Amino acid sequence: xxxxxxxxxxxxxxxxxxxxxxxxxxxxxxxxxxxxxxxxxxxxxxxxxxx
Amino acid sequence: xxxxxxxxxxxxxxxxxxxxxxxxxxxxxxxxxxxxxxxxxxxxxxxxxxxxxxxxxxxxxxxxxxxxxxxxxxxxxxxxxxxxxxxxxxxxxxxxxxxxxxxxxxxxxxxxxxxxxxxxxxxxxxxxxxxxxxxxxxxxxxxxxxxxxxxxxxxxxxxxxxxxxxxxxxxxxxxxxxxxxxxxxxxxxxxxxxxxxxxxxxxxxxxxxxxxxxxxxxxxxxxxxxxxxxxxxxxxxxxxxxxxxxxxxxxxxxxxxxxxxxxxxxxxxxxxxxxxxxxxxxxxxxxxxxxxxxxxxxxxxxxxxxxxxxxxxxxxxxxxxxxxxxxxxxxxxxxxxxxxxxxxxxxxxxxxxxxxxx
Numbered sequence: 001x002x003x004x005x006x007x008x009x010x011x012x013x014x015x016x017x018x019x020x021x022x023x024x025x026x027x028x029x030x031x032x033x034x035x036x037x038x039x040x041x042x043x044x045x046x047x048x049x050x051x
Numbered sequence: 052x053x054x055x056x057x058x059x060x061x062x063x064x065x066x067x068x069x070x071x072x073x074x075x076x077x078x079x080x081x082x083x084x085x086x087x088x089x090x091x092x093x094x095x096x097x098x099x100x101x102x103x104x105x106x107x108x109x110x111x112x113x114x115x116x117x118x119x120x121x122x123x124x125x126x127x128x129x130x131x132x133x134x135x136x137x138x139x140x141x142x143x144x145x146x147x148x149x150x151x152x153x154x155x156x157x158x159x160x161x162x163x164x165x166x167x168x169x170x171x172x173x174x175x176x177x178x179x180x181x182x183x184x185x186x187x188x189x190x191x192x193x194x195x196x197x198x199x200x201x202x203x204x205x206x207x208x209x210x211x212x213x214x215x216x217x218x219x220x221x222x223x224x225x226x227x228x229x230x231x232x233x234x235x236x237x238x239x240x241x242x243x244x245x246x247x248x249x250x251x252x253x254x255x256x257x258x259x260x261x262x263x264x265x266x267x268x269x270x271x272x273x274x275x276x277x278x279x280x281x282x283x284x285x286x287x288x289x290x291x292x293x294x295x296x297x298x299x300x301x302x303x304x305x306x307x308x309x310x311x312x313x314x315x316x317x318x319x320x321x322x323x324x325x326x327x328x329x330x331x332x333x334x335x336x337x338x339x340x341x342x343x344x345x346x347x348x349x350x351x352x353x354x355x356x357x358x359x360x361x362x363x364x365x366x367x368x369x370x371x372x373x374x375x376x377x378x379x380x381x382x383x384x385x386x387x388x389x390x391x392x393x394x395x396x397x398x399x400x401x402x403x404x405x406x407x408x409x
Contacts, residue, residue: 003217
């Protein structure tokens with residue numbers, strides 16, 4: 001079990017676990033997509049050196 | 052346009068698929084070939100240098116086993132690798148990917164061979180170890196014996212695969228949403244927009260925000276690397292152990308970028324302390340390596356001295372001040388702020404110091 005699914009198993013009735021987990025993963029992916037489109041900067045800690 | 056980091060993450064996902072599609076005995080050789088192909092496409096100097104390091108290190112060490120001059124062989128080859136690392140730092144007109152990480156991995160192999168901790172690695176084991184794309188560009192600086200054991204014990208486990216996928220997704224969320232987006236907003240709101248000489252407090256605040264962003268981005272991307280590794284069936288070394296829970300600066304450096312600090316402990320702090328009989332010399336040497344590993348510059352020499360000085364002050368305060376009288380709860384609450392304050396104070400102080408000197 002993954003950490004989130006363990007948490008879901010503890011807090012949610014069985015019928016709700018998979019839909020709620022699916023929603024959480026989708027929300028995370030969506031947030032990553034939206035945040036990476038914003039112009040706040042770029043990932044700075046990848047070891048790539050160039051001018 | 053897709054940036055380089057995204058491309059490397061996508062290519063690492065393909066490496067995971069290859070690790071399970073290809074027959075088990077060849078899986079990590081194909082992953083290594085894939086890594087070389089990606090590097091050759093994105094940065095031919097990296098591909099060329101890494102191919103030489105990967106192929107020649109086992110051959111040099113195997114040849115060294117047949118001579119009585121193990122120290123000279125290890126020292127000379129380590130000097131060649133360090134020269135390559137310096138060149139990667141200096142030649143900024145070329146794109147270099149992961150040079151800081153794979154140099155330390157190669158030095159670990161040489162160091163352990165010289166100290167007699169492990170035999171000269173086989174060509175194939177070393178090739179698989181150095182050319183594992185998910186950890187090539189963001190760490191951790193994993194160790195060869197552990198990697199070889201993980202490859203041998205690897206088996207398909209859907210629960211492990213799912214846990215790895217969740218870790219990778221969570222890491223990406225930390226890096227982009229917290230590290231870039233939210234800290235980016237905080238930067239925009241809290242820092243003045245005007246360009247020019249800024250006051251000390253503003254520079255300090257900017258440095259605090261950079262440390263917070265660095266934590267989320269670096270820990271997040273390490274999570275992506277470790278998650279993808281786990282999806283490929285390998286549980287590699289952790290790099291962060293809840294650094295915000297550190298009780299003091301000494302504790303912090305055992306929780307932050309652990310694979311680098313343990314590398315410096317094993318190959319710099321311990322030998323220098325043994326040679327000089329001075330843990331202070333060992334501490335300053337280890338911090339100097341940490342600093343120069345990030346960038347070879349006077350700034351990072353001073354940064355190393357600052358951080359080593361912080362550890363030293365922390366050690367002396369623990370011995371001479373009645374800190375045990377401070378309530379435990381108060382110490383737990385204050386410690387993260389004091390640690391972050393010291394770490395981030397380095398930049399405004401050093402920048403001003405350099406302005407005076409230059």
